[in-house]
Amino acid sequence: MYGYEIVQAIRGRTGAVIAIGEGVVYPVLHGLERDGALRTRRKKVNGRSRIYYSVTPSGSRRLADLSRTWVSLTTAIQAMLRGAQYGDAIP
């Protein structure tokens, strides 16, 4: 996917809950590419030279690690929120 497609995908999958200045996605993509999580290739489409990004194996591993951390964190927070209904408010 190229930058525009990535932003559309983020918007589509999050139901436009995550709305960012679309241009700020590029420094993040460049940073991930530099870290080896993404690789790029240039492709000429309709006279425009687009840069397509794809995830590397190391990027996939990093994504899996971050997803696990995120899921355990949100599970813990949800558990805390569920527990809060039994507590009394401190005056």
Add this chain to the structure above:
Amino acid sequence: MATQFHELRERLLRAGVAPRHVRRYLSELTDHFADLTEEEQQAGRNLVEARSAALVRLGKTENLAKAFFEQRQFQSWCARAPWVMFAFAPLICLGAAYLVACLYLWCGWKFFLPGVDTPFRTLAAPSNSLANMYFQAGKFYYYSAPVLVGWTIGIVAARQRIKAVWPTVGLVLISWMGATARIQAGRTAVPRGLGHISIDFFTLGSSSQTISQSVSSAFLILTLAILPYFVWRLRRAFVPL
């Protein structure tokens, strides 16, 4: 490059982001802007409205710039270590250029003046002879090396919008090095031995004549080397780009 990103480019370069990252970022933003404009037009807006909506969606210039500033890994070496790039590296380059000049002189001495005690003597050969042209080309290279290194400093500084301090320090240093470079060449005492060539830098000499010669040469080199950079800075000061 789209004119709407001119301010962003200037901000990024002034903040020390490497030009190759700036170029790529702006090229991707330009493409993204074109896609957004197309999308907005398909949604029924006219071109002017579509373009302004696309710019809003892309983000404010300061946010687009900030997103890059936060990542130090995109900074150029000229911004990270200007003293290395503008003071140390040019001296090394000029030293390397003089080393090549010495090698060139030694080759000419060996091939065109075998048996002569020093290559620094008036050639008996006609001015259009190969030997004469060879040594004149060497002389030209030797004298133009500090100016070329100076121009390179100016080009790099202009390209990366570096403040004038470090480029000026670099230009003064290479002018001083260029003006005080002295090549000595002579036969060694060893029978059938090879010639010996050495070069000194940064010594002004002992006689007042040598000192004044070195100072005026340094001034001449500095003037020639700084000229393109000076003109560029003047142009930027008076003509908004």
